[in-house]
Amino acid sequence: MKYKVEECGDIDIFCSSCHQQLGVVVVTQPTAKIKNKIIFKCPFCNDQSFRKEIDGVVYISGTDKVKIINMDTNIIEEPNMTMIQELTIFTGK
Numbered sequence: 001m002k003y004k005v006e007e008c009g010d011i012d013i014f015c016s017s018c019h020q021q022l023g024v025v026v027v028t029q030p031t032a033k034i035k036n037k038i039i040f041k042c043p044f045c046n047d048q049s050f051r052k053e054i055d056g057v058v059y060i061s062g063t064d065k066v067k068i069i070n071m072d073t074n075i076i077e078e079p080n081m082t083m084i085q086e087l088t089i090f091t092g093k
């Protein structure tokens, strides 16, 4: 798969309520036919991040203060072969 390296990168995810950083989404193949809709649950205030829409192959990681406990994945195939991946990330301190 061909992709531009400069489009890859780390996207920091913050809680919509208490603004703590909840994790990092690392995009490795931004041109892959995958659309991710990602929500991180917040372990500090029990709210969550705003839903981030990020294209490509992604890796999810926590931070120094937040660890990933579990992940719900819901995958929807669109007729044009694009895959929509809804990810809900459950975190802990």
Ligand SMILES: [Zn+2]
Pocket: 015, 016, 017, 018, 019, 020, 042, 043, 044, 045, 046, 047, 048
């Ligand atoms: Zn929070």
